[in-house]
Amino acid sequence: MTAVPIPAPAPRARRLSATPGQIALALAIAAFLMLFLVLPVATVIYVAFTEKGTGTFTLVNFYDFVRTELFMRSLWNSFYVSAMSVVWSSVFALPLAYLTTRFAFRGAALVQTLGFLPLIMPPFVGAVAMQLFFGRNGSVNLLLDDWFGFKIDFMEGLNGVIFVQSVHYFPFILINLSAALRNIDRAMEEAAQNLGSSGFRLFRRIVFPLAMPGYLAGASLVFVKVFDDLATPLLLNVKDMLAPQAYLRVTSIGIADPMGYVISVVLIVASVVAMWLSARALRGRDYATTQRGGGGLAKRVMTPMEAILGYGVVILILALVLAPHLGLLLLSFATIWSFSPLPDAFTTAHYARVFGESSLYIKNTLIYASIAGGIDVVLGVAIAYLVLRTKLVGREWLDWMASAALAIPGVVLGIGYLRTFYGVTLPDGTPLASLWITIVLALAIRRLPYALRACYAALQQISVSLEEAAENLGATKARTVRRVVVPLMAGGILAGFVTSFSTAAVELSATLMLVQSNSDAPLAYGLYVFMQSAAGRGPGAALGVVAVILVAACTFLSHLIIERSQKAKGMGH
């Protein structure tokens, strides 16, 4: 039952083959992805394959890409930064996930919620807050310079990107790994302990390998997300990475040039390959355990020394990763904050300024992000089920297609949507693309990979024998999915929903292209509008704090709900 290699054609998995219902489902998902992802994006990036002037098919643009020193340097830098970010994210995430799930740890839900916050860094204002704290003349460096006469370049060059990306995206690992750890049968740990294993060896040999699907789901997300992220490098003014290069070209004089789209294609291919590799790493191993979550057995208790160490590590990590949010909070109350460790004075005027309009933004954000998150988990569960439980030809393509969404720059998707749907009009002449549902669809497509990875990992940990048992007892496939598979995946589904929901709530790049009127605008757009002027910095920060609190509250609420429902089903942990 542990992660031992088993012969490649898993005998149990083969038994399940496609039913007409599954085929219909696969076709429906494929149609959805074609319509809202592949088609719009294709209208923009086909340019990558055309010859200048004639428009005929060519690969010469890729030849140009390989020959350009800047692009090759960018490619290498992107790989380096992504890999290092995975390493550092793991360093942040592992202790938090392990301590809060496998031990009796007071405040575990709080730590989980707080540890999740870095993912919700509102655009622009988050960057300003981080600079004010860690920048060359941020609070930390001004104090260091004052006391010791030196500065640390937290936010300089590639290392700065790695630092910020690790702080920003480690929750992907935390949330997926935690879900996976909760799913491990505690009997495994107990058996190992009875056989004399303990401490780090227990973690390294038993617990961590069993949680591998969750860890890899998170790690591959971090890798691909960092690889494709353009906001952080741009905010640190690092331009020789691939995603910023694509963005800079698509949004400026390169707009008529194929090279920006060539880079987009390279990004998409690299992301799909990374996902494929992480899937391969798990192939031929079985991570499923029949017992879920240890059936109410007691959690391990730490010795006083371990407890001090444990809390110390958790507090240290949280202090580091939450510093930007503290900066944001200070900024939202600050009058003037310039070249000083702390603001000159404090005021609540910024909150008063955003109070009136924010309710509209909040309502829109909640509606958009929840629908997008909902679409994402439904698609995520369906795709994960089709890929892992059926033998449909080409089922992996659904997975890869959905994952490719991660690599598509938001602005490309935005332009694609305008091109594809603006010409389609409703009976009264309003273009389809001007309805708010278009924003929701764009958000759902952009955040689908997060939910998909979480659902995928959750399903990998469920033993097929449970479904077989249900079917032997006469349940239909649909009923089995509804009554057995989905409830058992609940933790993973929640993790997926929360990640999709909260990141959708602060998405900007595609939104900015698609928002048609202020009354349809989400919070991120409101933030953007404020953050373009000196006087808007305080109100922008206040709106940012509202966004963070909003998403954190929803996250905390969903943690509570899932815990309660698990306890109700006697599966509590």
Added chain:
Amino acid sequence: MISRRAAIAASIGLSLVAPAALAQAPSGQAPVGKVTVVTSFSKDVTDPIKKAFEKAVPGVSLEVQNRNTNAGVKYVEETKANNQVDLFWASAPDAFEVLKGKKLLTAYKPKATGIPEKIGSYPINDPQGFYAGFAASGYGIMWNERYAKANKLPDPKDWQDLAKPIFYDHVSIASPARSGTTHLTIETILQGEGWEKGWRTIKEMSGNFRTITDRSFGVPEAVNSGQVGVGIVIDFFAFSAQASGFPVKFVYPTVTTVVPANVGIIANPPNKAAAEAFVEFLLSPAGQEVLLEPGIRRLPVNPAVYAKAGADYPNPFTDPRFQKMIGFDVDKSEARTAVVDTLFDQLISFQLDALKGVTKTLHEVDAALVKKPNPQAKALADEARSLIAALPVTEAQAASPELRGAFTGAKEKGARQAEVEAQWASFARDNYAKAKAKAEEALKAAK
């Protein structure tokens, strides 16, 4: 003084009457309903204007779509088949030239009076009438006083000052390829000092750059928060920051220009009457006065309105500094936009580390030469400077149709943008490496 008072009174009187008059004026029917404007201006600018406009023209509501200039142009272009936008409203005249070139604007002749033909030497309105200037802006240098004090920086006065060793690693700019206003700054220096000399100045300044940001507001933001000491910006960024209480200062260098921010009606607008009413409102005394608000701080194009501004408010119509400013040739700028931006990116943005490295060595050579003059070291340093200043294209080539074709996606076959860029990048890389070697040789000789 009395006559000026009278002028104010008249303008106020006019502002009270004007809205009523203008409500009927355009197209002969009263504008009603929703008018949509795509703009790059921040909420601090659009909110007061929206409020004043809706008060002045009852029955019309202004719908503001906030997008950065490039995204706005792209948006208007992508949605032209079923256009829902009435107006485009932004700073950079280049963006309007692009829209005009793509036939996405409607010509409209404003009826507002009291607005002169030119500001400085720049025509306020598009000669063909496709867009109208409503506020003027100049380009210059802003700096953070606290930062300057802590780092003992002198007050900069001119572009060349920023090339001095003391400013090494303290200056920031937005890339002209992404910021329409920075593009104008670069183009102003090139037109004011000439192609060769202008690029030399720009590259010498660039050797001192701390960062090159990808959006215009990134620069004032960094200066405001004290992350960078000095920024090259459009004036209202500094003025509005001052008005919000940030410890920043601003200066217009001698080679600069003042350029209008514009508004234009989109081709085939859904609500033409209201769009025209909005243009008229912006140009009316009431609309012009809103520009004086502390959060906006732009220079009105109606000279009479300055009477309502404070004494320290820059007035381009009376201040002699503005009269000396150079004339700006829009056609020349338009012809080489892509080439200038790409040159900046390939020679400076993407080679910044190399450029800074050799600049640092040259600063050290200068310091050593002050202590102990050495003609041989001086000659080597000058050689290095010439290598840095060298350009892969001449001024004539920059505006040539062949080179332009590479950047505009021209239908004819020709050089691909990527090819041209790779050539320029390797040109810059080689030259900076050679310059670095010379500079190090000079440093050895000087010591």
